[in-house]
Amino acid sequence: xxxxxxxxxxxxxxxxxxxxxxxxxxxxxxxxxxxxxxxxxxxxxxxxxxxxxxxxxxxxxxxxxxxxxxxxxxxxxxxxxxxxxxxxxxxxxxxxxxxxxxxxxxxxxxxxxxxxxxxxxxxxxxxxxxxxxxxxxxxxxxxxxxxxxxxxxxxxxxxxxxxxxxxxxxxxxxxxxxxxxxxxxxxxxxxxxxxxxxxxxxxxxxx
Numbered sequence: 001x002x003x004x005x006x007x008x009x010x011x012x013x014x015x016x017x018x019x020x021x022x023x024x025x026x027x028x029x030x031x032x033x034x035x036x037x038x039x040x041x042x043x044x045x046x047x048x049x050x051x052x053x054x055x056x057x058x059x060x061x062x063x064x065x066x067x068x069x070x071x072x073x074x075x076x077x078x079x080x081x082x083x084x085x086x087x088x089x090x091x092x093x094x095x096x097x098x099x100x101x102x103x104x105x106x107x108x109x110x111x112x113x114x115x116x117x118x119x120x121x122x123x124x125x126x127x128x129x130x131x132x133x134x135x136x137x138x139x140x141x142x143x144x145x146x147x148x149x150x151x152x153x154x155x156x157x158x159x160x161x162x163x164x165x166x167x168x169x170x171x172x173x174x175x176x177x178x179x180x181x182x183x184x185x186x187x188x189x190x191x192x193x194x195x196x197x198x199x200x201x202x203x204x205x206x207x
Contacts, residue, residue, distance in 0.1 A: 023153045024101070030146055031098030034111075038091035041084065050084040051076040057124045065125070072121050087122075090114055104154055112147035115140045 040046060054076045057069040076083050094114070097107045119126060119140035126138030 023150065026146075027098050027101065027104070027150055027154065030150070031095045034091055034095035034098060038088055038095055041088035041091055046088075047081055047084040050087075054121070057121075061124055061127065069121075069124070087118075105151060108147045108151040108154070112144045112151070115143035115147060119144065 051073070054069065055073045058066060058073050061069055094107065094111050097103065098111075119138045123138040123140050126136065126141060
């Protein structure tokens with residue numbers, strides 16, 4: 001007696017198998033890292049020292065980019081706990097979304113943009129750069145590259161796309177509805193049949 005495929009059995013029982021692909025493992029571990037970061041952001045020491053950290057960037061950065069940090073220092077000074085709270089909330093949301101795996105590709109885009117923002121403000125573009133003093137380009141920039149890598153690598157392996165004349169029919173590898181695919185193809189053929197007389201009439205008119 002043949003056994004039904006595990007994926008079909010899981011769908012009938014309403015169970016979802018745990019994704020153990022390398023990309024999913026990387027995404028989950030990365031989410032845990034973000035939750036650890038968020039934990040430190042919720043501490044009173046970070047919230048009370050956020051404004052002094054940004055103000056310190058003003059004096060330590062080159063003159064050409066100093067106005068950028070003066071703007072954020074002024075904003076942090078006049079908004080109280082808004083920026084540190086927004087930082088903690090954002091990192092918590094990113095960590096949870098990465099672990100659960102919801103809206104993965106939008107999360108990767110938002111996460112990469114946020115990481116670049118942290119790198120450009122909180123880490124001062126990784127600087128100031130000086131021989132014997134600088135040791136790296138900033139952790140947040142590496143975070144952005146991880147998000148970009150996940151965006152490229154995280155593709156659903158159980159979904160294919162059948163395309164014909166710009167009509168796409170999503171098809172699951174084991175549960176594709178043949179009737180829906182045939183209906184889409186028939187609809188495409190009907191549309192092309194309707195377009196031909198119009199094209200012929202327009203050609204004759206030009207002549």
